[in-house]
Structure formats: structure tokens, C-alpha cells
Amino acid sequence: MDELLLSKVRLGVVAELLNYDWVAFSELVRSLDTTNGNLGAHLSKLVDAGYVEEEKSFANRRPLSRYRLTKRGREAFANHVAQLQSLLKAAT
Amino acid sequence: MEPLDAAAAQDHLEMVNRILAESHQRLCNGGEYFVVWGIGSAYITVLAQLVHGGLVPFAATWSLPIVIAVCAAFSIVRSRQTRLVLQRSSLLQREFFNVLWLTLGLAFVVDIAGFNIFTGLAGAAIWSVAEAIVLLYIGMHGNRRAQIAGVLVVVSLVAANFALPGIAGYVLGAGMLLGYAGFGASELLARE
Numbered sequence: 001m002d003e004l005l006l007s008k009v010r011l012g013v014v015a016e017l018l019n020y021d022w023v024a025f026s027e028l029v030r031s032l033d034t035t036n037g038n039l040g041a042h043l044s045k046l047v048d049a050g051y052v053e054e055e056k057s058f059a060n061r062r063p064l065s066r067y068r069l070t071k072r073g074r075e076a077f078a079n080h081v082a083q084l085q086s087l088l089k090a091a092t
Numbered sequence: 093m094e095p096l097d098a099a100a101a102q103d104h105l106e107m108v109n110r111i112l113a114e115s116h117q118r119l120c121n122g123g124e125y126f127v128v129w130g131i132g133s134a135y136i137t138v139l140a141q142l143v144h145g146g147l148v149p150f151a152a153t154w155s156l157p158i159v160i161a162v163c164a165a166f167s168i169v170r171s172r173q174t175r176l177v178l179q180r181s182s183l184l185q186r187e188f189f190n191v192l193w194l195t196l197g198l199a200f201v202v203d204i205a206g207f208n209i210f211t212g213l214a215g216a217a218i219w220s221v222a223e224a225i226v227l228l229y230i231g232m233h234g235n236r237r238a239q240i241a242g243v244l245v246v247v248s249l250v251a252a253n254f255a256l257p258g259i260a261g262y263v264l265g266a267g268m269l270l271g272y273a274g275f276g277a278s279e280l281l282a283r284e
Contacts, residue, residue, distance in 0.1 A: 006096060011104055015111040021186055031111075081108060084101045091098030 001087075002080040004049055008044045009034060014051065014077045017069040020057065025065040044065060050074055122174070125167055126276025132163040133223070134268040137216040141261025144212075164264070191229050195222045213252070216264045219247045224274045237282075241275035 005011045012032045018022055029039050045054040051073030055066045069077070096104065107136020136156055142148040199222035203215045210218060224245040231239030252260040 001096065008104060012107055012111060016110045024282065069262065082094070082107070084105050087096065087101045088098055088105065091101075 001083045002076050003037055004051065005076065005080040007042060009038065010046055011077075011080070012071060013039070013042060013046060013067075017052065017067060018074070019078065020068070022066040022068045026059070028067065045092060047074075053081065123282075124170060124280065124281030125192075125277040127162050127273045128166050128276075130223070130268050130271070130273025130276055132159050133216070133219050134265040134273065137219070137261050137268060138215070139267070140213070140216065141259075144261070145258055172259075175218050188230065188233075195225050198222070201242070213261055213264060216261065217249060217252070219244055220252075220264055220267060223268060224249070225276060227271065237275055237278050239272040241278075245270055245271035252265040 005014065009032060013028060016028055016031050016032070025036075025039070025043075027042075029036055032039065043054070047054050047067075049072075050070055052067050053070050055068075057064050058068065111259050136159060139148065139152060139156065143150055143153060202218055203210065207215065225246060227238045227242030231242050245267045246261055248271065250268050252263040252267070255263045
């Protein structure tokens with residue numbers, strides 16, 4: 001299994017990004033019901049691993065961080081979910 | 093990190109399924125474009141019919157490029173505004189906007205470049221076809237209002253074909269106004 005996606009928050013981030021082009025940091029905090037600091041730390045790990053791409057800009061003079069899933073992140077997510085399903089199937 | 097047991101795996105999978113189910117696949121995110129272009133295209137079509145019927149002087153056709161320019165300027169300014177503040181833009185939405193701009197852009201170019209071929213109301217009919225494609229494309233992704241609006245535009249096209257020459261333009265214009273602009277207005281109301 002993918003070590004990075006064993007964390008529920010990181011798995012949730014990748015799932016949130018799956019159907020979207022870019023998602024704002026504030027939107028992810030709200031969707032995943034977590035804190036800014038916690039999410040920031042998890043996102044850094046995903047960005048460092050090349051699973052997620054980060055874009056920093058300004059909107060209406062306010063900083064805006066947006067994230068999107070990379071091809072590598074998409075593949076890792078698909079593999080990880082397949083392995084979760086296999087584990088569940090083997091256990092039942 | 094600890095390897096997962098079956099219970100944790102199930103918990104993770106349930107979370108993934110919930111997130112994917114809640115993914116907001118709202119395709120149309122710009123009712124204002126439909127309102128502006130629906131009114132603009134209906135105005136052009138109805139004006140052409142009025143001029144053709146002698147009810148309005150030919151000089152009024154000078155307003156056509158102005159109306160088109162206003163619609164285009166609004167679309168450019170509005171899309172730049174929303175691009176900066178849009179929190180989420182789904183892949184499906186991006187694909188939809190590609191279809192929208194390609195269809196309307198092509199209809200626009202055909203109308204301008206092929207004005208000798210598409211004379212009279214043929215240009216307006218091309219606009220109706222382009223608008224129907226956009227609406228039915230949105231409808232294909234589950235938007236019932238877009239399905240109804242698309243059918244309305246197609247019905248207006250067929251009705252205009254069989255209508256008296258003196259009122260065909262009004263029928264096409266009504267389809268654009270009720271179908272295209274009407275759909276945009278209903279999207280804006282739903283967003284509120």
C-alpha cells in the first residue's frame with residue numbers, strides 16, 4: 001500500500017481533488033473539516049511526493065493557494081484504492 | 093505509519109466514496125453568459141425581421157455590431173473576473189466551456205465569413221443550432237432545465253421553418269429568448 005495515502009486526511013485530499021481542476025486551500029479545509037495547520041502539513045507531503053501541484057496567487061488582493069492532482073497522484077490513488085478493496089475482500 | 097486492518101480499510105473506502113459522491117458536478121456555472129447572449133442573439137434576429145418587414149429603418153442595423161461587441165466584452169470581462177475567484181473548477185466544467193466557446197465561436201465565424209451563403213434568416217438559424225448544441229450538451233449531463241431549453245430552441249427552429257416568412261424571425265428570436273436567455277435566468281435564480 002501507498003504509505004503516503006495511509007493517512008486519512010491525505011487520502012481525503014486526493015479524493016477531493018480527483019474530480020476537479022483546481023481546488024482552493026480554504027475549500028479543502030472546509031470539505032475535510034480540519035485545521036489550516038494540519039491540512040498545510042499534509043499538503044506539503046503530497047506536494048513533495050509529486051502527487052499534488054500547488055499554485056500560489058492573489059485574488060482580490062488576498063493570497064490564494066490552489067491545488068490540483070498530478071498524473072502521478074491520480075495513479076497512486078487508483079492503486080491505493082484497489083489495494084484497500086483487495087484487503088477488504090480478503091478479510092470477508 | 094501502522095498498516096491498515098480491514099476495519100480501517102473499510103473506513104477509508106467509505107470516506108472516499110462519500111467524497112466522490114459529494115463531488116459537485118455542476119456543469120453550468122455561468123447563467124449570466126446565457127442571458128446576455130440569448131438577449132443579444134434574439135435582438136439581432138428580431139431586428140433583422142423588423143428591418144426586412146419595413147417596420148424599422150435599415151439604419152438601425154448599425155446597432156448590430158455594437159450589440160455583438162457588448163456581448164463579447166461582457167463575456168471577456170466576466171470570465172476574467174470569475175477565473176480569479178472561482179474556488180472550484182471541475183474537469184467537466186472545463187470541458188463544457190471548451191464546447192461552449194468552440195460551438196458559439198464557430199457559429200460566429202460561419203455567420204461572418206459565410207454571409208453570402210447564409211443569407212436572410214439562415215445566419216440566425218445557425219445561431220439557434222449552436223445554442224441548441226450547448227444547451228443539450230449541458231442537458232446530457234443531467235440538467236433538466238437545459239434539456240427543456242434545448243428542446244425549446246429546436247422547436248422554435250422547426251416552427252420558424254414552417255412559419256410565414258413575415259414572422260419566422262420572431263419565432264427564432266422567441267426561441268433564443270425563452271430557451272437560451274431563459275435557461276440562463278433560471279440558472280441564476282437557482283444559484284441564488
